[in-house]
Amino acid sequence: MENQPGSTAEISRKTISVCVAGALIPGLGHAILGKWDRALVFLGSIACLFALGLYLQGRLFNPEFHTITAMLKFIANAGSGLFYWIALLSGLGEGDSTAYTYDYANVFLYVAGLLNMLVVVDVFDIAMGRKR
């Protein structure tokens, strides 16, 4: 039986590498595929959301799995890739729950990670030839 275009059997090493690159740095997967306009928009927007989240005293959640909400918050945060790990290992993202902007900042950090997950799905589709 022939493989349909975009089937799982056709996932190449290049597809995996662009997805990993995109997961680590927002937009890098698109840049590798030559989609520079998308790459710059994704990097700029996600970096802006993440940086503002930290500036406004948001909290980065550690990989602790005591409760389901803590796990989901960690997954949303970690979606930002290297931004998350560099900030966490640098001691940033302690968060100040008494800060006026704490809730806003956390939403910025969650959404930065979740948008990067969508960006990785987009780069996967492009690498598989399902999308231009």
Next chain:
Amino acid sequence: MKNHFVLMLIFSICTSLVLSFIAKKSGRERTKYFLSLLCAFIVISILASWLMFPFPF
């Protein structure tokens, strides 16, 4: 920078930009989608905050 409306505006612009580049192909389509998403974010946020105004918490 602690103005909630400005923060909501920045959030809306960044999110709408990413979603419009993911969802649409041509520049014209992206611009149209971006503006409609941005308007939806702003209008719904203001409407929701206005509806929540009477609540004491």
